[in-house]
Amino acid sequence: MTENLFKPYALNNTINLNNRILMAPLTRCMADDDLVPTQAMADYYARRAEAGLIISEAVIIRPDGQGYPNTPGLFSQSQIEGWQRVTSAVHNNGGKIFAQLWHTGRVAHPYFYSNGDDNAAVMAPSAIAVEGSVPRMRELTYKTPKAVTIDEINTLIYDYAQAAENAIAAGFDGVEIHGANGYLIDQFLHHDSNRRTDEYGGNSENMSRFALQVVDAVIDRIGHDKTALRVSPGAYFNLEGDNRDRDVFDHLLPQLEKRNLAFLHIGIFDDSMEFDYLGGRVSSYVRANYNKTLVGVGSYSAETASSAIDTDKFDLVAIGRPFIANPDYVAKIRNNEPLVSYSDEMLTSLV
Template identity: 70%
Template sequence: MSDILFQPYRLNKALELNNRILMAPLTRCMADDNLVPTDDMVAYYARRADAGLIISEATIIRPDGQGYPNTPGLFTDAQIQGWKKVTAAVQRAGGKIFAQLWHTGRVAHPYFFGGEDVLAPSAEKVEGTVPRRRELTYVTPKPATLNDIQQLVQDYAQAAANAIEAGFDGVEIHGANGYLIDQFLHHDSNKRSDEYGGSPENMSRFALEVTDAIAASIGWEKTALRISPGAYFNMQGDARDRQVFDYLLNELQNRDLAYLHIGIFDDSMEFDYLGGRASQYVRSRYHKTLVGVGGFTADSASQAIDAGEFDLVAIGRPFIANPDYISKVRNQQDLVTYTDDMLATLV
C-alpha cells in the first residue's frame, strides 16, 4: 500500500481533507422518534473524526421522504439542533462532515408520515416490503406534478441551508441507489412524457435543478453529489439509461461540485450498457474529483487511486466495525471483521 491514502487532499479553496479516506454514508436507523440525532450518534460520529471526511447517514429533507424507521431529518429546528451537537463534536476532534440529503421517493412508506401520498416520477411501484418493517408492503406512488417538483427542489435547497446552519461543512446530494433523484434518471422508474421524462435532457433535469438550487443556496464548494449509473438496487437496468448518464455527466463536468461520488455496493459489478464497472464508466466521462466506493480495502483503494481510477475512497462497513479504522490502517493493524449484528448498537 502506498502512502497516498494519508496525504492531504484539497477539494477546493474552502476545504482541504486530512487524508483521502471518507467514511461512507451508513444508514443506522438510530435517531429518536422525532428523527432527531441522539447523544449516542454524537459519540459515534466523533469517534470517527479522523476520516478525511465523514458523510453522514442519509438524512431526509422532509417528512414524506422517509422510507425506513428512525432515520434522521433536517427539516425541523429540533433536528437542526441535534445535528449541531454531532458536527461540533466531529469538528472539535479535528474532523470534517457533510450531510447526505435524502428523499426516498417511491421507496417511502405512508406509515412513517401519516398516510399521505408517496411521490415519485411515475406510478411505478417497488415490489417487496420495507426493511426493518417487513409488515409494510410498498405502495404505488403518485407521479409528482410540476408543482410538486418545484417544491421538492426548494425543499432540497432549504435542507442544504439547514445543514449549514447545523454546522456541516457541506452536503452530499443523494442522487443514487434507487431513491428519488435516481428514479428520475432511469427508464425503469421514469415513464414521464413531460419535461422531466423521455429524453436524456429531460430525465436529467430534476437532478440538475436540485444540484443547481443547492449550490445557489450554499455554494458549489460545499455541494457534492452521489449517482448510480448502473441500476442495481430497487431498480431494473435499461440500455437507454446509458444515454441519460452520458448527458448528465457532461453537464456535471461543466459544474464545480466539491466531488462526485459513485453509488454502488460492490464496484466489481459490471453493467453491459456501461461497458463494465460503474467507476470505469464515470471516470471516462468525469475528470474532476471522484470518490470510489464498493468493497475496497485500503490496499485496493490505494492502488486504484495511484492508477487514477478515482481520487478519494469511501469506506463503509469497516468503519462500523472499527471506529479507529484510520489509525489501524495507518499502523497496519488488524481490523475487526464486520458482522450484521453490529447494526444493533452504535459503537
C-alpha cells in the same frame, strides 16, 4: 502499500481533507422518534473523525421522504439542533462532515409520515411501484406512488435547497445530495422508474433535468464548493437496468462537471459489478466521462483502494462497513494493524 491514502487532498479553495479516506454514508436508524440525532450518534461520529471526511447517514429533507424507521431529518429546528451536537463533536476531534440529503421517493412509506393514513401519497417520477417491503419493518409493503406534478417538483427542489441551508446552520461543512441507489433523484434518471412524457422524462436531457435543478438550487443556496452529489449510473438497487440509461448519464455527467462540485461520489455496493450498457464497472464509466474529483466506493480494502487511486481510477475512497466495525479504521490502516471484521449484529448499536 497505502501511503497515498494519507496524503492531504484539497477539494477546492475552501475545503482541505487531511487524508483520502472518506467514511461512507451508513444508514443506522438510530435517531429518536422525532427523527432528532441523539447524543449516542454524536459520540459515534466523533469517534470516526480521523476520516478525511465523514459523509453522514442519509438525512431526510422532509417528512414524506422517509422510507426507514428512525432515520434522522433536517427539516425541523430540533433536528438542526440535534445535528449541531454531532457536527460540534466531529469538529472538536479535528474532523469534517457533510450531510447526505435524502428523499427516498417511491420507497417511502406512509406509515412514517401520515398519522395512520395508509393511503397518503408516496412521491415518485411515475406511478410505478417497487416490489417488496420496508427493511427492518417487513410487515410494511411498498405502495404504488403518485407521479409528482410540476408544482410538486418545484417544491421538492426548494426543499432540497432548504435542507442544504439547514445543514450549514447545523454546522456541516457541506452536503452530498443523494442522487443514487434507487431513491428519488435516481428514479428520475432511469427508464425503469421514469415513464414521464413531459419535460422531466422521455429523453436524456429531460430525465437529467430534476437532478441538475436540485444541484443548481443547492449551489445557489450554499455554494458549489460545499455541494457534492452521489450517482448510480448502474441500476442495481430497487431498479431494473435499461440500455437507454447510459444515454441519460452520458448527458448528465458533462453537465455536472461544469458545476464545479466539491466531488462526485459513485453509488454502488460492490464496484466489481459490471453493466453491459456501461461497458464494465461503474467507476470506469464515470471516470471516462467525468474529470473532476471522484469518490470511489464498493467493497474496497485499503490496499485495493490505494492501487485504484495510484492508477487514477478515482481520487478518494469511501469506506463503509469497516468503519462500523472499526471506529479507529484510519489509525489501524496507517499503523498496519488488523481490522475487526464487520457482522450484521453491529447494526443494532452505536459504538
